[in-house]
Amino acid sequence: MPERIAFLHRKDVIGILILAALLLVVFPLTLDSFRLNLVGKYLTYAFVAIGLVLCWGKAGILSLGQGIFFGLGGYCMAMFLKLEASSPENTAIQTTPGIPDFMDWNQVTELPWFWEPFHSLGFSLIAVILVPVIFASIIGMAMFKRRVGGVYFAIITQAIAAILTILIVGQQGYIGGINGITDLRTLKGWDIRTDDAKFLLYFVCCFLLLGSIVLSFFVQDTKLGRILVAIRDKEDRVRFSGYDVSNYKIFVFCFAAALAAVGGAMFTLQVGFMSPSFVGIVPSIEMVIFCAVGGRLSILGAVYGALLVNFAKTALSENFPELWLFAMGALFIGVVMLFPNGLAGLWSAYVAPRIDQVLGATRRRNAITPIDPAATPGE
Amino acid sequence: MFEGYTATELGSIFALQGFAGLILFSVFLLMALGLAIIFGQMGVINMAHGEFMILGAYVTYLCSQVIGNYAPALFGVYFFIAMILAFFASASLGAVVEWTLIRHLYKRPLDTLLATWGLSLILQQVYRSVFGAREVGVNLPQWMLGAYRVTDLIEIPINGLFVMCLTVLITIAVGILMFRSRWGQQVRAVMQNRVMAGAVGINTARVDQMTFAIGCGVAGVAGSAFTMIGSTGPTAGQLYIVDTFLVVVFGGAGSLLGTVASAFTIAQAQSTMEFFLSGSMAKVLTLLTVVGILMLRPQGLFQIKVRR
Amino acid sequence: MDATTSSGRKDFVLAVEGLTVSFDGFKAVNDLSFYVDENEIRVIIGPNGAGKTTVLDLICGRTKATEGSIKFRDHELTRMKEHQIVRRGVGRKFQNPSIYEDLTVFENLEISFPRGRSVWGALAFQRDAQVKERVQEIAEMVFLQNRLNERAEYLSHGEKQWLEIGMLLIQDPDLLMLDEPVAGMSVAERKKTAELLHRIIQDRSVIVIEHDMKFVEDIAHRVTVMHQGKVLAEGSMEWVKNDPKVVEVYLGH
Numbered sequence: 015m016p017e018r019i020a021f022l023h024r025k026d027v028i029g030i031l032i033l034a035a036l037l038l039v040v041f042p043l044t045l046d047s048f049r050l051n052l053v054g055k056y057l058t059y060a061f062v063a064i065g066l067v068l069c070w071g072k073a074g075i076l077s078l079g080q081g082i083f084f085g086l087g088g089y090c091m092a093m094f095l096k097l098e099a100s101s102p103e104n105t106a107i108q109t110t111p112g113i114p115d116f117m118d119w120n121q122v123t124e125l126p127w128f129w130e131p132f133h134s135l136g137f138s139l140i141a142v143i144l145v146p147v148i149f150a151s152i153i154g155m156a157m158f159k160r161r162v163g164g165v166y167f168a169i170i171t172q173a174i175a176a177i178l179t180i181l182i183v184g185q186q187g188y189i190g191g192i193n194g195i196t197d198l199r200t201l202k203g204w205d206i207r208t209d210d211a212k213f214l215l216y217f218v219c220c221f222l223l224l225g226s227i228v229l230s231f232f233v234q235d236t237k238l239g240r241i242l243v244a245i246r247d248k249e250d251r252v253r254f255s256g257y258d259v260s261n262y263k264i265f266v267f268c269f270a271a272a273l274a275a276v277g278g279a280m281f282t283l284q285v286g287f288m289s290p291s292f293v294g295i296v297p298s299i300e301m302v303i304f305c306a307v308g309g310r311l312s313i314l315g316a317v318y319g320a321l322l323v324n325f326a327k328t329a330l331s332e333n334f335p336e337l338w339l340f341a342m343g344a345l346f347i348g349v350v351m352l353f354p355n356g357l358a359g360l361w362s363a364y365v366a367p368r369i370d371q372v373l374g375a376t377r378r379r380n381a382i383t384p385i386d387p388a389a390t391p392g393e
Numbered sequence: 394m395f396e397g398y399t400a401t402e403l404g405s406i407f408a409l410q411g412f413a414g415l416i417l418f419s420v421f422l423l424m425a426l427g428l429a430i431i432f433g434q435m436g437v438i439n440m441a442h443g444e445f446m447i448l449g450a451y452v453t454y455l456c457s458q459v460i461g462n463y464a465p466a467l468f469g470v471y472f473f474i475a476m477i478l479a480f481f482a483s484a485s486l487g488a489v490v491e492w493t494l495i496r497h498l499y500k501r502p503l504d505t506l507l508a509t510w511g512l513s514l515i516l517q518q519v520y521r522s523v524f525g526a527r528e529v530g531v532n533l534p535q536w537m538l539g540a541y542r543v544t545d546l547i548e549i550p551i552n553g554l555f556v557m558c559l560t561v562l563i564t565i566a567v568g569i570l571m572f573r574s575r576w577g578q579q580v581r582a583v584m585q586n587r588v589m590a591g592a593v594g595i596n597t598a599r600v601d602q603m604t605f606a607i608g609c610g611v612a613g614v615a616g617s618a619f620t621m622i623g624s625t626g627p628t629a630g631q632l633y634i635v636d637t638f639l640v641v642v643f644g645g646a647g648s649l650l651g652t653v654a655s656a657f658t659i660a661q662a663q664s665t666m667e668f669f670l671s672g673s674m675a676k677v678l679t680l681l682t683v684v685g686i687l688m689l690r691p692q693g694l695f696q697i698k699v700r701r
Numbered sequence: 702m703d704a705t706t707s708s709g710r711k712d713f714v715l716a717v718e719g720l721t722v723s724f725d726g727f728k729a730v731n732d733l734s735f736y737v738d739e740n741e742i743r744v745i746i747g748p749n750g751a752g753k754t755t756v757l758d759l760i761c762g763r764t765k766a767t768e769g770s771i772k773f774r775d776h777e778l779t780r781m782k783e784h785q786i787v788r789r790g791v792g793r794k795f796q797n798p799s800i801y802e803d804l805t806v807f808e809n810l811e812i813s814f815p816r817g818r819s820v821w822g823a824l825a826f827q828r829d830a831q832v833k834e835r836v837q838e839i840a841e842m843v844f845l846q847n848r849l850n851e852r853a854e855y856l857s858h859g860e861k862q863w864l865e866i867g868m869l870l871i872q873d874p875d876l877l878m879l880d881e882p883v884a885g886m887s888v889a890e891r892k893k894t895a896e897l898l899h900r901i902i903q904d905r906s907v908i909v910i911e912h913d914m915k916f917v918e919d920i921a922h923r924v925t926v927m928h929q930g931k932v933l934a935e936g937s938m939e940w941v942k943n944d945p946k947v948v949e950v951y952l953g954h
Binding site: 233236237238240241243244246247248250251252253254255256257258259261262265 | 761763782783784787788792793795799800801802803804808811812813815817818819820823824825826865868872
Binding site: 070074076078156157160161162164165166168169170172173174176177180181183184295296299302303306336339340342343344345346347348349350351354 | 436438494497498501502503504506507508510511512513514515517518521522631634635638639642671673674676677680681683684687688689691
């Protein structure tokens with residue numbers, strides 16, 4: 015096998031192939047349909063985690079509002095599905111047939127204008143990406159052009175996530191309130207609730223994820239990827255090398271938002287609903303921990319981080335619900351204090367050298383940039 | 394919107410609304426004071442700030458139970474004992490947290506944020522395990538019950554008035570501490586030039602720890618004051634953390650006057666809008682305005698211009 | 702300040718006029734004017750806190766002027782953003798080596814190569830022969846040709862300074878600003894750096910801030926002495942050395 019295939023290093027190719035085998039062969043063969051659907055749900059968070067690797071790990075921009083984009087993507091998808099589920103025949107018993115049930119319950123008698131375009135699947139699919147990206151670029155322009163960064167950016171994105179949640183919860187008649195948009199049934203007549211459909215959607219999710227991974231590797235390997243690292247390192251030097259730093263930050267923030275949105279849309283499709291509980295402060299910061307556990311600098315690590323944390327969450331909340339918050343809290347503290355490079359860091363420090371020894375291969379140069387837990391500027 | 398009201402009724406409505414705004418102002422300001430010390434002076438993000446407040450509230454609750462049962466004679470003034478205990482409880486926890494966690498992360502503000510978030514989750518679960526998931530309330534002493542009648546239509550609850558007075562006192566105390574005491578001087582010296590402050594004999598590590606502890610202690614006192622007007626639950630702290638940070642950032646980190654002004658503005662805006670709109674929309678509009686203004690003026694309302 | 706009047710004379714590369722910046726009432730630079738000619742090497746000296754670094758900050762756009770004008774080849778810089786000023790041909794080296802420690806020496810230089818500076822340009826950027834040649838050429842100039850694949854973190858302090866100088870050279874600026882380029886260097890490194898500077902100051906104007914008088918005497922065409930945000934004296938090294946005011950505030954001790 016050659017050292018590089020286009021922009022992918024040999025190690026990356028092997029990593030992607032192993033992940034692909036795990037997702038496409040091992041899981042489908044070993045897990046029942048309920049568990050497989052659960053894995054599919056976890057994988058939607060992996061989209062967010064990958065975006066955070068580029069945005070936070072590489073460029074040093076911590077967004078505590080990725081739930082915003084996950085939610086916007088998910089809601090765009092859910093609005094289309096809800097309209098299809100609310101055909102006049104299905105909703106004949108309502109006071110106003112043909113509008114979503116929650117509108118009817120809240121005395122809304124006409125479909126609000128912003129719902130109209132979501133009758134079209136094409137529009138909805140475009141909106142899944144475009145709405146979050148436009149939203150992210152507005153936030154990004156306002157903040158990065160004015161050089162707001164670091165903790166201020168984190169707090170503002172968190173505030174926006176909180177605002178959006180309050181807004182959605184408050185607008186029960188227009189977007190379903192705290193319950194979210196539920197009871198989604200079919201996609202162009204194809205019932206998404208059956209086991210067969212969920213099986214297929216799992217594979218769609220896997221392929222989109224693998225595609226996103228390859229795309230992220232591409233971005234990481236361009237000069238843009240190196241500039242992002244340079245910005246994290248010495249923002250002023252980049253600026254005084256003739257780059258408009260804010261545009262790069264806006265780009266990577268939008269890229270992460272787009273990935274999160276795809277994850278959100280796949281979540282809606284696989285789980286069958288979308289609600290504000292995936293938008294707010296708590297889910298948004300949990301998405302950061304998926305990325306941190308996997309290793310904030312490793313694209314593949316982020317996927318494993320999302321899978322592992324969610325497996326643990328499900329297992330613990332099923333068996334010892336009171337332990338879950340302790341475990342999660344300990345995870346936040348532990349990963350920051352002891353393993354700032356997460357699983358990927360442990361892998362490249364302990365496991366990879368052994369494998370190399372066994373295989374006699376030379377270690378790829380600069381596999382993972384180590385973060386010294388004692389002294390590295392966080393911004 | 395106003396038809397059907399007489400002028401006096403309208404006047405009283407606005408007066409009451411203004412009073413509600415003042416209570417909210419007290420709440421915001423109390424929460425923000427501790428954060429103004431920790432974030433404003435040290436630049437440390439403490440996402441567990443709300444949980445330090447809740448600790449103060451639970452200490453007050455315990456005091457009311459213990460004193461109510463074993464020393465009823467002191468019940469009239471138990472609150473003052475509770476407040477002192479709350480300060481020391483939160484400050485001690487703060488000192489421990491600073492020593493085990495925060496001091497290792499001063500150079501990594503974003504990681505501090507994540508670690509303290511983890512701490513807040515753990516504290517929430519501790520509260521839930523110890524005090525239960527249900528909200529608890531304290532029994533108010535006799536003199537704090539009832540209301541002060543201004544006119545026939547306007548009644549001001551005494552506990553609200555008490556909390557407002559308390560807020561003023563605590564703010565003044567924090568102001569004196571920050572700008573008139575030797576400790577405040579040392580804090581500012583350390584924050585402006587750590588190396589130089591160390592060179593002239595200030596124990597910078599100790600100042601850091603003290604500052605963090607005092608900020609947490611003030612949060613504990615704030616939590617203690619809250620029990621006078623509301624009940625306490627394990628997750629109550631998390632509900633307010635974003636508002637609190639916005640108050641401090643909006644005021645301009647490092648400016649106590651800014652924090653007061655920003656708490657007042659945000660509280661009055663929100664309570665006034667609540668009169669016209671639903672509670673959630675009022676909150677959305679207020680926060681959105683604050684975020685919008687922060688995007689235009691990231692340094693907040695008050696900020697000393699410094700050389701980079 | 703009326704920026705349209707007076708000398709935007711063509712033969713000046715840089716014309717600084719009436720420049721003032723105040724931080725909370727403190728005027729770090731106060732009504733400062735000076736002119737730099739084509740291919741001139743200008744050294745700014747002065748006691749600590751005289752405002753030397755602030756002047757460089759003002760020229761390269763890092764600090765916004767309160768008043769006054771800075772004209773570079775007749776373009777007003779005070780209203781431009783940092784990256785626009787760089788693209789006009791002004792390069793600036795910081796006092797502490799400012800390089801990307803997590804990237805290799807090659808990547809450090811490559812990022813500074815003046816092509817593909819927009820977001821999409823950076824995505825489409827190809828590491829072609831032209832880039833490699835130029836990086837190689839510059840690396841040889843700054844004595845780093847054998848360290849191209851090493852992470853910049855592992856360079857010595859002096860080597861980091863050279864790398865940053867290399868990062869500026871690859872941009873080929875018309876005006877190069879160096880803030881204490883030999884500070885913190887060993888004697889051997891200092892000698893090599895002086896050699897390097899002598900080579901790179903051909904065909905461009907240079908502003909240097911330096912305390913090492915031997916070094917200043919060695920390279921300066923003209924010297925500007927700053928004190929309390931103002932120009933105290935200006936002229937050849939010989940001239941300012943004998944100015945009693947300069948001796949009193951700076952050279953004397």
